[in-house]
Amino acid sequence: MSTIQVDNSENPIRLFKSDFLEFFTHISPLAVVIIWLPVVFFFLVRGILQRPAQSGWVFIPAAYALGLFLWTLAEYLLHRFLFHHHPKNPAHERIFFLFHGVHHAQPRVKTRLVMPPVVSIPLALLFYGLFWLVLGVLLSAGHWVGPMFSGFITGYLMYDLTHYATHHFNFRSGYFKMVRKHHMHHHFQTPEQRFGVSSPLWDYVFKTYPK
Numbered sequence: 001m002s003t004i005q006v007d008n009s010e011n012p013i014r015l016f017k018s019d020f021l022e023f024f025t026h027i028s029p030l031a032v033v034i035i036w037l038p039v040v041f042f043f044l045v046r047g048i049l050q051r052p053a054q055s056g057w058v059f060i061p062a063a064y065a066l067g068l069f070l071w072t073l074a075e076y077l078l079h080r081f082l083f084h085h086h087p088k089n090p091a092h093e094r095i096f097f098l099f100h101g102v103h104h105a106q107p108r109v110k111t112r113l114v115m116p117p118v119v120s121i122p123l124a125l126l127f128y129g130l131f132w133l134v135l136g137v138l139l140s141a142g143h144w145v146g147p148m149f150s151g152f153i154t155g156y157l158m159y160d161l162t163h164y165a166t167h168h169f170n171f172r173s174g175y176f177k178m179v180r181k182h183h184m185h186h187h188f189q190t191p192e193q194r195f196g197v198s199s200p201l202w203d204y205v206f207k208t209y210p211k
Contacts, residue, residue, distance in 0.1 A: 005105065006188075012109045015098060024118050025098070026111035029164045033157065035117060039124075040153050047146025060147050067148035071155025074127065076202035080195040107187050113167055114160040127152060159198040166197070 007013070016022045047060060083100035087093045097105075099119065103112055115123075131149055136142035162179060171177040179198065186194035193208045194200065203209035 007106050008108055009106070010108050010110060012112060013102070013106060015102065024116055025102075027114055027116045028111060029114050029161055032114045032120075032160050036120075036153055036157050040150050040157070042150075043146045043153070044150035047143065047150065050143055050146065052143055055143060059144060063144045063147035064151035064154075067151025067153075068155045069151075070148075071152045071159065072196070072199050072201060074152070075155070075159050075197060076195050076206070078123070079197065080206075080208065084192065084195070104187065104191065107167060110164075110168065113164045115156075120156070124153065124156075155198070162198045 012026070014022060015025050044060075044064065047063070051057070051060065083096070085096055087096055103109075106112065128145075128149055131145050131152070132142070135144045135148070162176070163183070165171075165176065166180040166183045169176075169180075171180050179200070182194055182200050182203075183197055190210055193210055194203055195208055196203045200209060
């Protein structure tokens with residue numbers, strides 16, 4: 001990412017000749033909320049309604065909180081190892097530019113700050129499948145899947161909205177000032193470090209927070 005020429009204008013470059021394909025490269029944060037907030041409630045309510053009688057209620061908030069925490073790790077790993085992958089094949093390089101490079105090239109374009117559904121939906125399906133495989137099949141604890149996935153998607157929503165805010169709001173104090181500074185340093189000083197967006201936690205754990 002360090003070799004990408006940065007354009008700080010808010011006028012998006014065109015990625016596709018096709019208007020149809022180009023449409024899917026733009027999305028507003030409101031659309032993300034409209035798409036994913038119902039998913040959060042659906043899986044949380046389903047988890048409550050399908051709760052085994054003998055399991056009690058404690059596992060609902062526990063699973064939700066665990067899902068929220070697991071998102072922070074997924075956010076870090078996706079950003080570091082998928083979005084910042086360095087392909088050698090020109091065709092693959094083009095794909096990764098569409099995924100994330102365009103955001104580093106134009107970090108202030110408002111309609112390319114949150115994850116488009118053509119990326120987020122397949123990733124969500126992948127993670128849901130992993131949750132079901134581990135919890136439902138391997139651990140025979142399928143009743144944990146709903147509330148945990150609800151927490152996981154809540155974490156994703158918080159990440160996307162935080163990411164948008166770090167680029168377009170000038171926070172003067174508190175936690176959001178810290179994460180904004182952290183993310184701006186990722187963009188303009190250390191693009192191969194500081195991969196956490198909603199939290200720098202895993203940058204400390206995996207030593208990608210500069211000393």
